[in-house]
Amino acid sequence: MDQRISLITLAAADLDAARAFYENLGWEVTDATEGIVVFDLIGQTLGLYSKAGLARDMGLSEDEIGGFSGITLAHNLPTREAVDALYARFVEAGGRGVKAPHEVFWGGYTSYAADLDGHVWEIAHNPFSPLGPKGEFQWRGA
Structure with missing residues (x-):
């Protein structure tokens, strides 16, 4: 396995508020699929995804993540x-x-x-x- 992290995904209870928070830090959003907010970083990417969606994708309940x-x-x-x-x-x-x-x-x-x-x-x-x-x-x- 190569020594790298390509994408970090953070669960967000309110995706719009999380997006605004990171934009207020000066980050710029990259085009992405609806329901996902993406910021390209130096050598990797940070994604924001709804807590409900991430829990569903992982087969967990929302209270198990975040x-x-x-x-x-x-x-x-x-x-x-x-x-x-x-x-x-x-x-x-x-x-x-x-x-x-x-x-x-x-x-x-x-x-x-x-x-x-x-x-x-x-x-x-x-x-x-x-x-x-x-x-x-x-x-x-x-």
Whole structure:
């Protein structure tokens, strides 16, 4: 198996509200099938899909999916100031601040914020993993 994640799909209780939230962060929607909201990212794609639809596709009930699952999505930025700005933008767009930007023991600067459906994002600056020329992240810049 190749080492990659091609598509991350997040369940959304209100697909229109979730779309507006991410658009308020500055993301642009890519054309997709009706009922699916798609954002092309650097090297992968993020999809938003109704919680009911995702549960149906997986053969589960709606109450079996959604919210914080012990997984965070990370968005790395080139500076601490960019972390502060994006964290504030998450909250202004209607998300929930989980932990404000702060220095961490390993020398980085990080924060946590949740989107409208409780999907948690780590918003961070890692000085030991500089971003590539297109903004791509690789551990230790490798």
